[in-house]
Amino acid sequence: MTIRVTWKRLVAALATLAAAGLLFAWSGIFNIAASSGHWAVTEWFLHWTMRNSVKTHSFFDSPADPIAHDGAMVSAAGHFAAACATCHGAPGQRPSPVMQQAMPPAPDLSVNAKQWTDKQLFYILRHGVKYSGMPAWGGKGRDDEIRRMVAFVRRLPVMSAAEYRLLSGGATGAGTTDARALAGATLAGCVACHGADGRGRGQPDIPVLGGQRAGYLEAALAAYADGRRQSAVMGNVAAVLTPAQRRALAAHFAAMPGLGAAPGRDARARLIVERGLPERQLPACASCHAPGKPQPVLAGQRAVYLAERLRHWRGDEKIVDARQPQQVMPVIARRIPEEMIEPLARYLAGE
The missing domain is CATH 1.10.760.10 (Cytochrome c-like domain)
Incomplete structure (x- = not known):
């Protein structure tokens, strides 16, 4: 017996399969309980799809040098301890047994991180992974934070428990304070x-x-x-x-000592701080940040931190006026000559 395949029969067969799939989903027979796990082929297919997606999208979406210097990992370690270690565990700390009952459970990064390139880790941290519980990065536009986290995750496979406690602040005392005001x-x-x-x-x-x-x-x-x-x-x-x-x-x-150091010696930076650059419509930094002014104290602040913040603001080109308080710095930062970002940051830091 020969069955002749026609377009009508093919369309009818596909419609029947689609209707059967919808009926199956509507029936509720499929068990979505995390405790039921996945079939081996389903688990393989999902992970295979995810890996291929990360490899493809990270090629176009991640920066060429997505890893920060290893010396700047304290903030990443602190965030990992507060937001990630419960699911992933950490050196000397097993993950929460409760969170390990998720489907899929969060991987052990001391092993899993070796399977990804820096660009792929950056992509996963920035965008998260659907249907896995892995969230996208919580701060929009904060690629600097993601870079530091990539460096931290990359270090996890060789990190000792003592080094982790030191980086994440576990070995740091809280000092003295009013216990009634601060837990x-x-x-x-x-x-x-x-x-x-x-x-x-x-x-x-x-x-x-x-x-x-x-x-x-x-x-x-x-x-x-x-x-x-x-x-x-x-x-x-x-x-x-x-x-x-x-x-x-x-x-x-x-109430603690810290900021307020003497300025640096760069004459060009001093000009911007004290007088601004009228030809670029750049007001003096001191007009807002001098002692007694409402804006934050800059004297004695970290030079690297100041330079990073200025460059972050310079990239926010969606803001084109400075009429609102939160819109001032993106506009001001773009008026600072690029070659003066580092000298200005060092001058304010007292270097």
Whole structure:
């Protein structure tokens, strides 16, 4: 018996298969329980698809040099300890048994990270993975944070438990404070990256908080908490703070010594700080940031941190005017000559 294939029969067969699939989905027979696991072929297919997708998209979507210097990993380690270790585990710390019951469970990065290139890790961290529980990066436009996390994850396979505790702040004391105003764990979360003295544990990418204006610090924490200021690291921390805790933390660090160092010696940078560049419509930095002014203290701040922030603002070309307070710095930063970013940052840092 010969069955003749025609277009009508082919379309009818495809429609029947589609209808059967919809009927199966509608029936609820398919078990979506995480405890049921996947068939081996299903698990292979999903992972194969994910790997191919990451390889393809990371080729076009990730920067050519997506890894930061190994010396700037404290903030990444602190964020990993707060947001990632529960699922993935860490050196000397097993993942949460509860989170390991997810389907799929989060991989052990001390092993899994070796299977990916730096560009692929960057892509996964930036965009996350659908249907896996792996979220996209929590701070839009913060590729600098992702670079540091790539460096940290790359280091995990050879990292000892002692090194992890040191980087993530587990071996750092919280210092003294009013226990009624700050819970120990709350302050310890800040100290893990910023240090008990508020000076950033010597890390070039972590700002000095000691001596900063309390009002500015409190406003910054509020902006991180509601998403007006983007940072996966700070957003994760600030989101759980109450207004009273934000106020107490701001007062705690503002009362410490730290900022206010003498300026550097670069004459060109001094001109921008004190007088600005009228021909470029660039106002003097001191017009907003001098002592007694409402904006944050810059004198004595980390040069690397200042330069990174200025370059981040320069890239925000969607903002074309400076009528709103949060729109001022992107416009101002683009008026600073590119060759003056580093000298200006070093001058303000007192170098």
